Amino acid sequence: MDNELAVEQGVVDQLYGRLDDLRAQTRARLADVRREGPSGSPQNRSERDAFATLYEDRIAQLEAVEERLVFGRLDLDDDSRRYIGRLGLTDTEQTQLLTDWRAPAAQAFYRATAAHPDGVVRRRHVVTRGRTVTSVEDEVLDLDLLTGDSDARLSGLSGEGALLAGLAAGRTGRMGDIVATIQGEQDAIIRSELGGALVVQGGPGTGKTAVALHRAAFLLYAHRRLLERSGVLLVGPSRTFLRYIDQVLPSLGETGVVTTTVAELYPGIQATATEDEAVAELKGRALWGSVIARAVRDRERIPAQPVHVRVDGHDLVIRPNDVASAMARARRNHKPHNQARVSFVRDMLGRLAEQYVQQLGQEVPADERGEIVEELRTTREIRIALNLAWMPITPQKLVSDLWSKPHRLASAAPQLSAQERAMLVREPDAPWTPADVPILDEAAELLGEDDQAARAEARAATERRASELAYARQVLESTGSGGMVSAEMLADRFATTGPTLTTAERAAADRSWTYGHVVVDEAQELSAMAWRSLLRRVPTRSLTIVGDVAQTTATAGARSWAAQLDPVLRSSWRLNELTVNYRTPAEVADTARRVAVAAHLPVSPLTSARDVEDSLVVQRVGSFPEAVAETTEKLVADVTDASGAGRIAVIAVDARLDVLAGALREAGLRPALGTGSSAADLDAPLVVLSPREAKGLEFDVVVLVEPAEVIEASAGDLYVAMTRPTRALHVLHDRPLPAGWA
Numbered sequence: 027m028d029n030e031l032a033v034e035q036g037v038v039d040q041l042y043g044r045l046d047d048l049r050a051q052t053r054a055r056l057a058d059v060r061r062e063g064p065s066g067s068p069q070n071r072s073e074r075d076a077f078a079t080l081y082e083d084r085i086a087q088l089e090a091v092e093e094r095l096v097f098g099r100l101d102l103d104d105d106s107r108r109y110i111g112r113l114g115l116t117d118t119e120q121t122q123l124l125t126d127w128r129a130p131a132a133q134a135f136y137r138a139t140a141a142h143p144d145g146v147v148r149r150r151h152v153v154t155r156g157r158t159v160t161s162v163e164d165e166v167l168d169l170d171l172l173t174g175d176s177d178a179r180l181s182g183l184s185g186e187g188a189l190l191a192g193l194a195a196g197r198t199g200r201m202g203d204i205v206a207t208i209q210g211e212q213d214a215i216i217r218s219e220l221g222g223a224l225v226v227q228g229g230p231g232t233g234k235t236a237v238a239l240h241r242a243a244f245l246l247y248a249h250r251r252l253l254e255r256s257g258v259l260l261v262g263p264s265r266t267f268l269r270y271i272d273q274v275l276p277s278l279g280e281t282g283v284v285t286t287t288v289a290e291l292y293p294g295i296q297a298t299a300t301e302d303e304a305v306a307e308l309k310g311r312a313l314w315g316s317v318i319a320r321a322v323r324d325r326e327r328i329p330a331q332p333v334h335v336r337v338d339g340h341d342l343v344i345r346p347n348d349v350a351s352a353m354a355r356a357r358r359n360h361k362p363h364n365q366a367r368v369s370f371v372r373d374m375l376g377r378l379a380e381q382y383v384q385q386l387g388q389e390v391p392a393d394e395r396g397e398i399v400e401e402l403r404t405t406r407e408i409r410i411a412l413n414l415a416w417m418p419i420t421p422q423k424l425v426s427d428l429w430s431k432p433h434r435l436a437s438a439a440p441q442l443s444a445q446e447r448a449m450l451v452r453e454p455d456a457p458w459t460p461a462d463v464p465i466l467d468e469a470a471e472l473l474g475e476d477d478q479a480a481r482a483e484a485r486a487a488t489e490r491r492a493s494e495l496a497y498a499r500q501v502l503e504s505t506g507s508g509g510m511v512s513a514e515m516l517a518d519r520f521a522t523t524g525p526t527l528t529t530a531e532r533a534a535a536d537r538s539w540t541y542g543h544v545v546v547d548e549a550q551e552l553s554a555m556a557w558r559s560l561l562r563r564v565p566t567r568s569l570t571i572v573g574d575v576a577q578t579t580a581t582a583g584a585r586s587w588a589a590q591l592d593p594v595l596r597s598s599w600r601l602n603e604l605t606v607n608y609r610t611p612a613e614v615a616d617t618a619r620r621v622a623v624a625a626h627l628p629v630s631p632l633t634s635a636r637d638v639e640d641s642l643v644v645q646r647v648g649s650f651p652e653a654v655a656e657t658t659e660k661l662v663a664d665v666t667d668a669s670g671a672g673r674i675a676v677i678a679v680d681a682r683l684d685v686l687a688g689a690l691r692e693a694g695l696r697p698a699l700g701t702g703s704s705a706a707d708l709d710a711p712l713v714v715l716s717p718r719e720a721k722g723l724e725f726d727v728v729v730l731v732e733p734a735e736v737i738e739a740s741a742g743d744l745y746v747a748m749t750r751p752t753r754a755l756h757v758l759h760d761r762p763l764p765a766g767w768a
């Protein structure tokens with residue numbers, strides 16, 4: 027064994043040596059580029075900027091792979107060896123030293139089995155801490171070799187020792203990657219083809235999130251050219267969750283993925299207010315597509331009577347017939363409301379100018395006609411009349427009017443009952459809620475850009491150009507090259523080659539950006555309206571959708587994938603299932619599953635990868651704050667270690683959180699509290715959370731308070747709460763435990 031460790035240490039040293047060389051080389055190149063400074067032609071400068079960005083990205087990538095650079099070795103039946111790691115490395119002669127885990131040549135590391143060895147005779151997991159090899163674990167796939175090799179083993183799980191060690195390690199509040207121990211069924215999903223919608227259903231802890239993230243990294247590797255330009259979007263259930271996973275992709279060398287929640291999908295809108303679950307459910311229904319279309323149409327109105335306007339002593343009439351025909355023409359090319367309005371106004375002004383000219387009784391040259399049109403455009407009465415006929419309006423104003431002006435909602439949403447409409451009423455300047463966002467998005471789609479925003483942008487562009495021009499003049503003067511090239515030409519070149527935003531930055535700021543691929547986690551929570559918004563962002567329908575329909579808590583969410591996806595994707599989605607629970611000890615997972623079945627949740631089959639002694643502790647208590655403080659105090663000492671690992675969560679219904687956090691504070695603990703929109707601090711060793719906030723997260727130990735209350739709010743909530751721990755679930759209850767528990 028010692029000999030084997032020494033052999034691997036030699037290889038690991040060589041690989042880190044090569045990594046260090048590459049880092050040094052890239053840093054030197056970056057320094058060279060920077061040293062040249064801002065001189066030279068604009069073209070040289072922009073080339074240098076591009077190189078600098080390239081080197082900076084490469085350095086970031088080389089830095090990110092420090093931990094567990096290499097984790098696997100394949101011994102092949104042609105006596106060759108292949109090392110598998112976080113990225114590909116070659117030596118100066120271009121000989122492959124390390125194979126990227128995503129390369130086709132690495133696939134056998136995850137997929138080969140004794141029954142289908144795929145040319146592999148031995149698979150070795152190399153475990154390292156820092157740059158030191160601490161152990162190796164072999165699986166011999168060629169059964170003939172098995173005799174006499176006492177360390178080699180054969181089991182259902184690939185790299186079982188490394189896997190179990192990873193699962194048992196203390197949590198840090200941040201998700202880690204699983205590259206070293208991806209299992210066969212997970213690998214098949216990760217490497218599944220790019221096209222189409224792939225749905226991954228799996229019970230809690232089956233690695234759906236891990237698989238979704240590794241799949242994003244795999245797709246970026248396998249389809250780099252396509253996806254680098256169009257970008258990849260990752261949608262998660264909450265900011266807390268996005269923070270929980272935010273180190274996984276960088277550790278896989280990928281930094282360009284845009285992450286968002288549905289509430290943040292509309293750039294510039296902060297939807298942090300909360301509202302009743304029933305209201306959110308109502309706002310999530312698909313009917314808002316047609317309601318918003320009608321609300322937009324309501325802003326296009328033919329006047330009942332002719333409108334008379336006097337301009338320069340001329341009597342002009344805005345006739346209902348003219349308005350109707352100008353409207354019909356403006357709608358003909360199916361532009362959104364605010365853009366089509368431009369054609370409508372132009373058409374109407376043309377008709378009014380015609381009336382004006384006729385009353386003049388003489389021919390008018392074209393340029394004078396233009397002046398007349400301009401004068402009509404700025405005449406107040408005409409502006410008002412045309413606005414009343416076709417109102418320029420922002421998505422925010424349209425939606426806020428629906429909520430605050432009952433007659434507008436009644437006109438646009440006749441399919442809702444009076445009672446339902448009453449539920450939606452609120453103040454005009456009330457803050458936005460997450461369920462408003464897909465409705466705003468729908469409105470933005472049908473309204474198009476408000477031309478006022480476009481005008482502001484045009485103004486900004488003019489200002490930008492003026493400053494570029496001034497800069498170009500300065501360059502011409504200082505370089506004495508006046509006459510060779512004009513300041514305008516130079517300014518043009520700066521404008522096209524100026525500092526560019528990355529794809530991710532541009533995509534995140536642009537509501538109408540369409541991505542090459544979208545990954546949706548906890549997708550069961552999405553409402554029909556949220557799906558409409560998301561799908562608008564992937565016209566190609568290239569999606570990875572992961573979730574668990576048994577963990578749904580939103581009333582607007584899904585109980586079956588077919589019910590949720592068929593209306594929006596027809597039947598063009600493929601389903602994959604994950605069935606092994608890696609997170610929760612078997613006893614806890616089995617109990618959670620029994621309770622979920624008793625509550626009629628559509629639970630998936632689930633086998634647990636491991637069990638842990640004393641993982642389920644149930645205690646009947648009289649007063650929760652004291653009991654929670656007492657239990658938690660003991661646990662904190664047990665669970666958290668000197669390295670900062672070890673996390674505990676106290677999970678209870680919203681109404682209890684403040685009191686529980688207070689009791690913990692009184693006991694001298696410092697819990698982080700996550701409620702409503704304020705994201706919990708995941709770096710804290712102890713957090714107090716609602717089940718919804720705990721969604722997708724995991725902790726070493728969970729203290730669950732009064733399950734009967736949690737299940738009353740939602741059975742999915744209880745299933746989520748029970749399946750968060752990696753080591754133990756401590757249940758404190760006063761009321762009887764829910765059905766299915768015993």
Ligand SMILES: Nc1ncnc2c1ncn2[C@@H]1O[C@H](COP(=O)(O)OP(=O)(O)OP(=O)(O)O)[C@@H](O)[C@H]1O
Nearest residue numbers: 204207208209230231232233234235236608609722
């Ligand atoms: N192949 C693997 N190797 C090591 N760890 C794994 C593997 N698969 C999953 N895990 C670990 O299991 C835990 C659960 O994974 P993950 O959070 O992705 O599950 P999930 O299916 O999204 O769960 P939930 O539905 O409860 O949110 C994580 O700690 C993850 O790192």
